[in-house]
Amino acid sequence: MSEYPQQPGKLIKWFDPRHRSLGSWAFILNRVTGLGLTLYLFLHLIMLGQLAKGPDAYDGFIALVKNPVFLVGELLVIAAALIHGLNGIRVGLTSFGIGNSKQKQLFIILMSLAAVAIIYFAFRMFAH
Amino acid sequence: MVDLWHVTFEVFRQKDNQKSHFNFFELDINPDEYVLDGIERIWAFTDRTLVFSHACHHSTCGACGMLVNGVEKLTCITSIRDVTRDGGKIRIEPLRNFPIISDLSVDMSSLYSRMEAVGHQPILPIQEEDSKGKVKSEGDLLRLADCIECGLCISACPIALTTSNYIGPAVLAGAQQHGELTPCILELVNSENGAWRCHSAYECTEVCPSNVDPAWRIMELRRKIIANRFSSFFTRK
Structure with missing residues (x-):
C-alpha cells in the first residue's frame, strides 16, 4: 500500500449535496437519519429509565412529552425511520444486483412512499 | 471567424x-x-x-x-x-x-498501488471472433482497459470522503474486472474497507468518463464474494 493515503474531507463536507447527483442525497439522508435514530435510541432508554423511579416520575415524564414540541420530535423519529428503512430496502436490493440500472427511480418511488406515510402520521398525530 | x-x-x-x-x-x-x-x-x-x-x-x-x-x-x-x-x-x-x-x-499513488494490488491490467488482449462465432484470444492485438485510473470516481465518492481507508470504486471495479478472486485480492475486497463499505450512492458511475460503471461492478463483486464464501464453506476440509 502507498504511504500517501487518500485524503478524507472535513466532516461538514459529508453533508454537502451541492453539485452531486441523487445518490448523494440518498447517502446523506441515510446518514442523517441513522445518526438521528441512534440519538433517539439513547433518549428512549433514558425515558424507560424513568420506570425505575416509580409511577409518579414516569407519569410526570409522559405528561411532559405530550406537549407539541415533543410531538414534532416524535414525528421526526417516524420520518427518520421511514426514510432510513425504505432507503435501506433500495440499498439492499441494489447490493444483490436488483434494480441497479433503476436505482434513481427506486429512490424516488420509495421516498415518495415515505413522504405519503409521513404526511399520514402527521395528520393522525396533530388532528386530535 | x-x-x-x-x-x-x-x-x-x-x-x-x-x-x-x-x-x-x-x-x-x-x-x-x-x-x-x-x-x-x-x-x-x-x-x-x-x-x-x-x-x-x-x-x-x-x-x-x-x-x-x-x-x-x-x-x-x-x-x-x-x-x-x-x-x-x-x-x-x-x-x-x-x-x-x-x-x-x-497525489494518486494510493490509487495506483491499490490497482496493482487487485491485479488490474491496463492493457488487455482483444478476443477475436471467427466466422463461426468462436472466440480466439491468440494474436498480438491489444487494447487499453476501460478504466484509465483517472481517480474521478474516488473524488466523487461520498464514502471516500469519510475515510481514507476505503479502497475506492476504481479499485473494486478493477478487482471485479480481474475475474479471479485470488486469496490476496479476496482479503483486500472482502473487508470492512472493501466492497462492503460502499453505500450505493452511485456517484462513481455518474462521473466515470470511460463507461466502466464502477457501481455496478461493486455490486457484481459483492455477488462474487458471497458465491466464493458460500462455495468455500461447503468445500472446506
Missing part, C-alpha cells in the same frame, strides 16, 4: 501546506475549446507557477481530472461551452479525497 467568449477562470491555488485561495484569470476563448486549453493558456501566458497534471489531451491517460464547477471532469474533453456561458465563470479545483501536491495536481 469564431466568436470568442469572455470567461473568468477561478483557479484553486495551494503551495506546500499554505492556506488555499483562488486566483482569477480573464480569458477570451473559443467556447469549443476545452477547459484544459484554458488552463494551459493561463500557465503559458499569465502564471508559470500554476501546477496541473496533463498528458495525452484525448481522455486516455486520465491525468487531467479536476473539479470543474464542483463536478469531476476530465478537462481535456470538457468543452468551455458545456460548463459556462459568455461572460460566465469556471471554477477549477483539484480532485477531492487525494492529497494535494500543488495547486491542481494531486
Whole structure:
C-alpha cells in the first residue's frame, strides 16, 4: 500500500449535496437519519429509565412529552425511520444486483412512499 | 471567424501546506475549446507557477481530472461551452479525497498501488471472433482497459470522503474486472474497507468518463464474494 493515503474531507463536507447527483442525497439522508435514530435510541432508554423511579416520575415524564414540541420530535423519529428503512430496502436490493440500472427511480418511488406515510402520521398525530 | 467568449477562470491555488485561495484569470476563448486549453493558456501566458497534471489531451491517460464547477471532469474533453456561458465563470479545483501536491495536481499513488494490488491490467488482449462465432484470444492485438485510473470516481465518492481507508470504486471495479478472486485480492475486497463499505450512492458511475460503471461492478463483486464464501464453506476440509 502507498504511504500517501487518500485524503478524507472535513466532516461538514459529508453533508454537502451541492453539485452531486441523487445518490448523494440518498447517502446523506441515510446518514442523517441513522445518526438521528441512534440519538433517539439513547433518549428512549433514558425515558424507560424513568420506570425505575416509580409511577409518579414516569407519569410526570409522559405528561411532559405530550406537549407539541415533543410531538414534532416524535414525528421526526417516524420520518427518520421511514426514510432510513425504505432507503435501506433500495440499498439492499441494489447490493444483490436488483434494480441497479433503476436505482434513481427506486429512490424516488420509495421516498415518495415515505413522504405519503409521513404526511399520514402527521395528520393522525396533530388532528386530535 | 469564431466568436470568442469572455470567461473568468477561478483557479484553486495551494503551495506546500499554505492556506488555499483562488486566483482569477480573464480569458477570451473559443467556447469549443476545452477547459484544459484554458488552463494551459493561463500557465503559458499569465502564471508559470500554476501546477496541473496533463498528458495525452484525448481522455486516455486520465491525468487531467479536476473539479470543474464542483463536478469531476476530465478537462481535456470538457468543452468551455458545456460548463459556462459568455461572460460566465469556471471554477477549477483539484480532485477531492487525494492529497494535494500543488495547486491542481494531486497525489494518486494510493490509487495506483491499490490497482496493482487487485491485479488490474491496463492493457488487455482483444478476443477475436471467427466466422463461426468462436472466440480466439491468440494474436498480438491489444487494447487499453476501460478504466484509465483517472481517480474521478474516488473524488466523487461520498464514502471516500469519510475515510481514507476505503479502497475506492476504481479499485473494486478493477478487482471485479480481474475475474479471479485470488486469496490476496479476496482479503483486500472482502473487508470492512472493501466492497462492503460502499453505500450505493452511485456517484462513481455518474462521473466515470470511460463507461466502466464502477457501481455496478461493486455490486457484481459483492455477488462474487458471497458465491466464493458460500462455495468455500461447503468445500472446506
